[in-house]
Amino acid sequence: MPYDEGLAQRIREQLQNRADVEEKKMFGGLCFMVSNHMCCGIVGDKLMARVGPDNYKSHLAKKYAEEMNFTGKPMKGMIYVTPEGISRDSELREWIDICIGFVASLPPKN
DSSP, X not given: XXXXXXXXXXXXXXXXXXXXXXXXXETTEEEEEETTEEXXXXXXXXXEEEOOSTTHHHHHTSTTEEEOOTTSSOOTTEEEEOGGGGSSHHHHHHHHHHHHHHHHTSOOOO
């Protein structure tokens, strides 16, 4: 499945000041790794947001958020955000900050 290249560029711009970002093709889309942890990505035209299991329900309740059911059942700690929920750069920034905050809480990976 192709991913939204325009959204990919917008995410790159949001992460451009970080030296610990790497892009990987994953889930049939594109994944952005931060400090060697999966942080966020794109599947089709949706933002894939890693929000973590503790905040999963509260973030899933937000407008334009939906379960990430890539495998046929919900992946706890991961959600999709539809294009309507990230149409403005400030909205995209808010979601990316949530993802970075979760990744920062994880133990370092080599």
